[in-house]
Amino acid sequence: MLLRLLTPCIIFVLCGLVSPYVKAKSDIIIILDDLGYRPSDIAAFSLPKEVTFSILPQTPLASEIAQRAEKEGRAVMLHMPMQAQNGKNMGPLGLSIDMYAGAITHNVRRAMKSVPNAVGINNHMGSAFTGQREAMEALLKEVKRQGLFFVDSRTTVLSKGKEIAEQLGVPNASRQVFLDHRLEPAFLLQQFNEMKRIAKREGRVLVIGHPHPATIDFLQTHLPLLEKEGFSLASVADYFPDAPKVAKQFPNVHEQTAGLSHHIIANKNIADKNITLKNNLAFTNEVNSENLEHTRYSTRKASPEITDVAPNE
Numbered sequence: 001m002l003l004r005l006l007t008p009c010i011i012f013v014l015c016g017l018v019s020p021y022v023k024a025k026s027d028i029i030i031i032l033d034d035l036g037y038r039p040s041d042i043a044a045f046s047l048p049k050e051v052t053f054s055i056l057p058q059t060p061l062a063s064e065i066a067q068r069a070e071k072e073g074r075a076v077m078l079h080m081p082m083q084a085q086n087g088k089n090m091g092p093l094g095l096s097i098d099m100y101a102g103a104i105t106h107n108v109r110r111a112m113k114s115v116p117n118a119v120g121i122n123n124h125m126g127s128a129f130t131g132q133r134e135a136m137e138a139l140l141k142e143v144k145r146q147g148l149f150f151v152d153s154r155t156t157v158l159s160k161g162k163e164i165a166e167q168l169g170v171p172n173a174s175r176q177v178f179l180d181h182r183l184e185p186a187f188l189l190q191q192f193n194e195m196k197r198i199a200k201r202e203g204r205v206l207v208i209g210h211p212h213p214a215t216i217d218f219l220q221t222h223l224p225l226l227e228k229e230g231f232s233l234a235s236v237a238d239y240f241p242d243a244p245k246v247a248k249q250f251p252n253v254h255e256q257t258a259g260l261s262h263h264i265i266a267n268k269n270i271a272d273k274n275i276t277l278k279n280n281l282a283f284t285n286e287v288n289s290e291n292l293e294h295t296r297y298s299t300r301k302a303s304p305e306i307t308d309v310a311p312n313e
Helices: 002-022 039-046 062-071 101-114 133-145 161-168 185-202 213-225 244-249 251-284 289-298
Strands: 026-035 052-055 076-082 120-125 149-152 172-174 204-209 231-234
Touching (some): 026 076, 026 120, 039 213, 052 062, 062 101, 101 133, 149 161, 161 172, 244 251
Parallel strands (some): 026 052, 026 204, 026 231, 052 076, 076 120, 149 172
16 A cells, blocks of 8 residues: 555656657758759758768769858758669669679769768669679778668668668668658648657657758748757767767767767666566556556667658659
8 A cells, every 4th residue: 555655756757867868859850852953952051060962973062062061061962863763764873783893982082072062872762783792892892981871762772771781880870750752731731740750759860851942932931940849959979979970070979979878878778777667566556557658669779760762752
């Protein structure tokens, strides 16, 4: 009887102990792809500098966008063209599955010369290329040599990007949400809400969009509201603080992220212990089996969620 009376008080105290962990803002990382061809792409600079630009190589505006982004402290990436299953034209320096490893390396190095301040690479198209082991090994070995990270745009469920990047020790991540493969306002809002749902569940989410005027207008309206909803807009550099080129170009990010990681891990350890204690109390008080199963499920570590595969190749 005494335990039943004390349980609410104990849980209240425990919740106070874990509050720093629970209240931590969820990170949203947005990458805008396909920059470099259209004068309208310049409008993307109206977005917060945490929004990362991924620039197509040897395009008319590649150098201008890269230089301006660097001056304002915005991270940029190389949006490397890769062969699609539908045979769509890749543009300059595209990587195809019939290339030798040396040719892939050569094209990546030439592409990097047009976006020299890129700290990472993601694939433009690539539904055929990213599914080929030998081709991806050649690409990711060069990514590692240059101290970059790799973001798999996930244009096919058969992509070997993550698998090979992990084997080679290349910092990597996979796109989880495509924001704007349809430009209707209702669809943009649907994807934006999906982005927030995953961020709440996993603590962060990686999103890819494009510099369409409709997308930029939408983001200008909705990004300022994120902070009040418990989200933090983060740069892709925050996602990969240990990637050599990120650490070189954004040294403060590494220091801040290291401190934050230590804080979160410490709080997570407290949270894990408190969850265990609360579950034990619940068991003692004969909580029904359905609630116990819900508790076990809700405290299980979730793997990164990918909501769709690119429909825009």
